[in-house]
Amino acid sequence: MKTATPNDTTCANSFTTGSALTILSTGIRQDAAGRYCLNDCHRAAGGDKAKQPANFLRLDTTQALALEIYHSSDVRSDPIEVLNGGTNPGTYVARELVYAYAMWISPSFHLTVIRAFDAMVQNPTPARPTPTLPPEAFALYRELTDLGMSAHAMTRKRAVTFANEAVHEKYGVDIMGLMGLPKARLSAPARATRPATNLSEVVAALACAIGVGKFPRSTSQIIELALVDPDLAAAFKHEVIGPVGTICPRRLGFYLARNAGKDAGGLFITDCGLSREKSRLWAIDRFATECL
Numbered sequence: 001m002k003t004a005t006p007n008d009t010t011c012a013n014s015f016t017t018g019s020a021l022t023i024l025s026t027g028i029r030q031d032a033a034g035r036y037c038l039n040d041c042h043r044a045a046g047g048d049k050a051k052q053p054a055n056f057l058r059l060d061t062t063q064a065l066a067l068e069i070y071h072s073s074d075v076r077s078d079p080i081e082v083l084n085g086g087t088n089p090g091t092y093v094a095r096e097l098v099y100a101y102a103m104w105i106s107p108s109f110h111l112t113v114i115r116a117f118d119a120m121v122q123n124p125t126p127a128r129p130t131p132t133l134p135p136e137a138f139a140l141y142r143e144l145t146d147l148g149m150s151a152h153a154m155t156r157k158r159a160v161t162f163a164n165e166a167v168h169e170k171y172g173v174d175i176m177g178l179m180g181l182p183k184a185r186l187s188a189p190a191r192a193t194r195p196a197t198n199l200s201e202v203v204a205a206l207a208c209a210i211g212v213g214k215f216p217r218s219t220s221q222i223i224e225l226a227l228v229d230p231d232l233a234a235a236f237k238h239e240v241i242g243p244v245g246t247i248c249p250r251r252l253g254f255y256l257a258r259n260a261g262k263d264a265g266g267l268f269i270t271d272c273g274l275s276r277e278k279s280r281l282w283a284i285d286r287f288a289t290e291c292l
Contacts, residue, residue: 023116035081035092038101041113045105053091056101069094137171144257150278154250162250166258198235202255203264205235207284216272216281219253256282263287 021028021036026044029037038053045051056062057080069079079094093101095117102113141163148159164176209225209232210217217225226233226247233247240251257280260269272281 020120021116022120023113029088029090029092031081031083031088031092033081033092035079035094036098037090038093038098039090041098041101045102045109048105051105053101056104057091059104062097062100065100066094066097069096134171134173137167137173138175140170140258141167141175144254147253147257147280148250150274162254166254170258199259199262200264202235202259203267203269203284205229205232206269207267208232210284212267212284212286214283216283218275218279218281219249219256220279222282223247223249223252253280256280 021030023041023044026040028040028044031037038056042048042052066079079097081092083089083092098113098117099110103110141160144163144166145156145159148154148162149156154162160176164174168174206222209229210222222232226236236247236252240247240255256269257271260271260282262268266287267284268287270283270285272283275281
């Protein structure tokens with residue numbers, strides 16, 4: 001049995017969608033792996049506390065059946081997944097376990113569930129389109145999450161929220177929304193009202209301050225340079241400024257990561273990895289087609 005928490009960003013099957021299955025006028029949610037929500041079935045059966053899904057999962061017969069389903073499946077997806085928190089919490093199980101759960105509740109409910117599945121097969125509804133998630137979007141999401149936690153000592157919830165915001169700006173995909181994960185409260189509305197920072201100006205100012213292809217600098221070192229370099233400080237006049245009016249290391253780090261590799265007048269920001277102190281290092285490089 002797999003359990004996913006709200007901060008589990010690796011659980012690909014925690015995407016939840018609508019389902020064509022209806023039991024006693026109660027819609028049964030379904031996740032991307034095709035599992036059905038036992039909590040919805042529990043509500044459809046009347047909500048008896050003694051018959052809640054957690055009690056059903058503790059049964060030896062339930063665990064034995066789940067193991068048999070796992071070994072007999074070609075896909076080898078977990079037949080039971082418990083999603084804690086988020087917008088679609090619940091216990092999601094394979095179809096065979098729904099039958100077993102219904103039989104455990106009562107013979108009459110078991111018959112109702114069998115007929116509900118039969119009706120769904122006989123009268124299928126068009127499937128909802130599944131949102132596509134570009135691999136590079138999820139890769140950036142994970143990279144920025146790790147960056148926020150390692151380089152900026154952010155909580156995981158805050159790191160994934162900032163990462164999700166950056167991915168949404170670049171790819172138009174709300175990963176946390178798709179996964180039903182709760183978001184940390186950010187000052188996004190205030191940031192959205194400010195004009196975007198000009199990347200070419202930032203890269204040009206960084207090139208003047210740290211040189212092209214020279215020794216990489218950390219975000220804290222770049223901020224120190226901005227304190228004595230008015231041109232560099234002026235280039236960072238929008239997106240990376242914190243609530244108190246100074247450059248925010250976290251926002252600067254995300255800005256550099258989000259724009260790394262982008263062409264800015266023949267120059268680009270390059271990620272040089274981590275220093276011995278686990279600080280992310282950045283440099284300005286020139287595209288190979290350009291002459292030094």
